[in-house]
Amino acid sequence: MLKHWPPLNALRGFEVAARLGSFHKAAEELHLTQSAISQQIRSLESFLEQPLFFRSGRSVALTDAGHDLLSTTQSLLQQLAVGIRRLEQYRKPNQLVVNTTPAFARHWLVPRLGEFxxxxxxxxxxxxTTDETPDMATQTIDIAVRDDLSAQAECSFRVLLEDRLYPACHPSLLNQTADERTTLHGEREMDWSHWQVQGGADVGQQSQGLNFSDLGLLLDAACQGLGVALVSQLLAEQARNSGTLQPLVEQTIRGANWAWLIHRDSEHEPLTRSFCQWLESALRHNTYGAPNQR
Structure with a gap:
């Protein structure tokens, strides 16, 4: 990393002059005087301790060093322009930034966003969507809705729903024996050891099989008939209602707690209240068609 950087204006003046092959045309494009452009180029050459242009009267041509720097400068300025344009999204007057897990977004929230x-x-x-829990103090997030949240400073924390888990598979696998069915393994609560510790019935699950770090992909794999998985009652609701997923037993066990974190700067904003009220209502009316709880 450089300890000292040339002025951005000098780099911009150099890029335009090199692209147009003229200090005069560069001055016109940047609405500066030709002497100002010349001064910028001289200061840049002094900083780099080498010439960037061959000068002959009013005509200029790039040196080898100038050609090299032009490629770097154009790439730098393009990246900077893209980054600055991307910041416009933070200035939208009615924007609400909601963070959640990829699994919750794909299997529960996105199918309901049309209604919202x-x-x-x-x-x-x-x-x-992020795999990691966000730091609400350092990230521009109004509300986080996840199954891996705990209280954070300057945020309101609230548990919204206590999930239940059960083993399930595609209906086409129900006629297979337990030994014929592949076992799909997830992480955290979706690991079969959690089912066993909580007293879940033996459904023929094996220690080997297919493994998934993304719980949404685990649910997708089960719905596509790849094997038997321990699934979230909340996230599997749509698949169960559509008939692409069937429980193996009527028993369920305790799963993760779905909660929200709301930054206190956003807590009383109308947009945040609208989303939170809609979310609570949607979760209340979430029809599991639930098996028996244990």
């Missing part, structure tokens, strides 16, 4: 948008078209929702 119909009820609240004024909300410019940005759905940010």
């Amino acid at each position: 948008h119909r009820l609240h078209p004024e909300v410019d929702l940005w759905l940010l």
Whole structure:
């Protein structure tokens, strides 16, 4: 990393002059005087301790060093322009940034976003999915809805739903014997050791099989008939209602707690309240068709 950097204006003046092959044309494009462009180039050459242009009267041509620097400078300025344009999303007046897990987004939230948008078209929702729990103090997030949350400073924390888990598979596998069915393994609560510790019935699960770190992919694999998985009652609701997933037993066990974190800067904002009220209502009306709880 350089300890000292040349002025950005000098790099911009150099890029335009090199691209156009003229200090005069560069001055016109940047609405500066030609002497100002010349001064910028001289200061850049002094900083780099080598010439960037061959000068002959009013005509200029790049040196080898100038050609090299032009490629680097154009790439730098393009990346900077893209980054600055991307920041515009943070200035949208009605934007609400919601963080959640990829699994919750794909299997529960996205299928219901049409309803939310119909009820609240004024909300410019940005759905940010991450595998890791966000740090609300350092990230631009209004609300996080996840199954891996705990209290954080400057945030309101609330448990919304206590999930249940059960073993399930595609209906096409129900006629197979337990030995014929592949076992699908997940992480955390979706690991079969959790089912066993909580007193779950033996459904023929094996220690070997297919392994998934993404719980959404685990559920997808079960719905596609790849094997038997321990699934979230909340996330599997749509698949169960559509008939692509069937429970192996009527028993369920305790799963993760779904909760939210709301940054206190956003807590009383109308957009945040609209989303939270809709979310609570949608979760309340979540129809599991649930097996018996244990």
